[in-house]
Amino acid sequence: MNERCRQHSLAFLVDVVTKIRSVFFLVILVLIRWHDVYAWLTLLGLSVILLIWSGLGYFFHTYQLLPDMLVVSSGIINKHETSIPYGQIQTIKQQQWFFYKPFHVVRLAIETASGHTEQAEAILIVPENVLRELNLRRKTDTKTQPLQRLYEVSSRQILLFSLTNLSVFAGVVAFAAMVEQFLPESWYDQIWNLGNELVRAGWLVVTGVLVSLVVVSILLALIKNYLLYYAFQVKRQENQLIIESGLLQRKIQTIPLAKIQGITIQQAWLRKIFGLVSVEVLLMGGYEEETTTKLFLLPIVYEKDVYHILDFLLPEWQLNAPVLQYPSRHYWWYFIRIPLVLTVLGMVGSYFLFPWGSVIVGGVGLILMSIFWHASYFQGYDLQTSTRICVQNYFLLTRVQTFIERSKIQSFSEKTTKWLYPKKIGHVVFSFKAGIAQSSVQLNFMHQNGIQQLKNFYQNK
Structure with a gap:
């Protein structure tokens, strides 16, 4: 050749x-x-x-x-x-x-x-x-260890993964927004008339249409995830992991352990009901154009089993469930103050234009304030070992725990403002390499004592 x-x-x-x-x-x-x-x-x-x-x-x-x-x-x-x-x-x-x-x-x-x-x-x-x-x-070494199949995804897990995947709704909305730009004006009138007819038909018909849309979205998610994660397997061979998955497109990815920068364990609120989590690996280096999204090591797994499975896949990391400190629970006001002000202004402004609009704005504002309050309540960290930290954040009803070794952290920064400085409150950011770009995890509105503890950890004091 x-x-x-x-x-x-x-x-x-x-x-x-x-x-x-x-x-x-x-x-x-x-x-x-x-x-x-x-x-x-x-x-x-x-x-x-x-x-x-x-x-x-x-x-x-x-x-x-x-x-x-x-x-x-x-x-x-x-x-x-x-x-x-x-x-x-x-x-x-x-x-x-x-x-x-x-x-x-x-x-x-x-x-x-x-x-x-x-x-x-x-x-x-x-x-x-x-x-x-x-x-x-x-191949330089003929004495390679045999492959060990350590994790597989069942059809039942794919079904649960699809039923609890809320991102499909965001995808449907994004697709509708893109297509909307190319629709003729006459179509808008037809859609508007159809909406009016549904409203006149009664709340039962509207509910049926909404339920149908939800069912179709779930079916689309099920088809997508089944195509992606059919016969999903993770194998370990020497110092690398081999991930194999896919129905129509069979993918085999080899991940050297040296490229793993960190590990995240994610749990959306809906998956918390079923006790399910997803595990993603953060890799250093260039991604192929078709894998620029998330690379799941365990797409879906029961929370009670996750550390046991990770112990077999990555014994070098010796991951354990974190014992978290929650440094921002006393500072929840700083998280919700901006959504609160925007909600009040929006309700006052909309009341003079459309009285019912103030009710809608108030409802949306309460949801946003609840999300930001949860961010303050669940934000935390755990110095698991002298070389590893676990940072927990809460994004849009999803709990994300990021495990990262100190040697993988490229920089540590602390920030504050002239209003927060007298109260000894600030923010910290850990930056590391993920893919070809810089990534980071952040802890907001912490007391100076906690900031100093994290700084000492980074400086190995």
């Missing part, structure tokens, strides 16, 4: 579909204006350009397996060549769509130890034998 090779022909088709997906809303606009000839001509011309561009990109994108390194060349106008020694390859992420399997093709995202780029150093769609050859050439 020392000669230059092009990717599998499926790479061309995938690139075409990806480019068409990027102009998806243009396609929707053309369908809405189906009677406009110029719209169809524009779409046809753009499609031809995308086909030609994808064909040229496929023709000039080659790879070469040399005895000591992988060489990837790309670029139509500006040529780009990347040489990756096999010994520098740290992670090979594998993705295999269902239509790849009959052709024995796999998508590879190759990352090195540097991890300073937004994407993997090389992304290839190649036959499976290329992956086997890469693994043979980069």
Whole structure:
């Protein structure tokens, strides 16, 4: 395999579909204006350009397996060549769509130890034998430990994960907001008339429609999560974790332990009822474009079992349930004062325009003040060991516990204002690397004694 090779022909088709997906809303606009000839001509011309561009990109994108390194060349106008020694390859992420399997093709995202780029150093769609050859050439130790399957997600857990996932509603609202910009004005009148008819039909019909929307949203979440987490498995081999999941698109991700910057345990209020949590790993280095969201180590697991499972997966961390200090429970007023002022002003202003509007504003204000009060009540920290801290925050009805080692913390900062300083109250921020960007955890409105304790921890005093 020392000669230059092009990717599998499926790479061309995938690139075409990806480019068409990027102009998806243009396609929707053309369908809405189906009677406009110029719209169809524009779409046809753009499609031809995308086909030609994808064909040229496929023709000039080659790879070469040399005895000591992988060489990837790309670029139509500006040529780009990347040489990756096999010994520098740290992670090979594998993705295999269902239509790849009959052709024995796999998508590879190759990352090195540097991890300073937004994407993997090389992304290839190649036959499976290329992956086997890469693994043979980069292997330096033949005495590798066998894989240990340590965690699996059942269908019942996927169902519970979907039923308690509130993010799907935010996704539906965001999608509706984007589509709204492309709807003809005549459609607004039809939607308004339909709404009036539903209201006149009575509260029972309106309730039925709302319940139907909730059921559809849950079904969409169930389908999405089943596609993502079907046969989800976590395995441990030497100093790395291997995560495998997916139905239509089978993903295999190898996570070196050295890249783990921190671990978060998240629990939304609805999942607290069922005693469920999710565990996410925070990684250092560049993510592939399709994994820029969260990387779950345990998508859903019972809270009573989480530390037992983590002890098997990551015995080096020796994680235990935190014994938290709550430094801000006496300063709840500072959390709710801004929402309170905005609510009062909003109620007064709306009363003169629409009296019932003040009731609505007041209800929304009470919800916001409740959220901020919970943030003050549940905010806390635990110095678990001389080298590890657990910080607990509360975001939008979700409790988030972040475990991070002191060696992974890049900076510690304390902040205050001229009004808070005389009262010896301030904020602290721990910054660390997550992905290619800077991330942080923050504790607000703490007394100076607690701030000094955290500062001493960071400075190892």
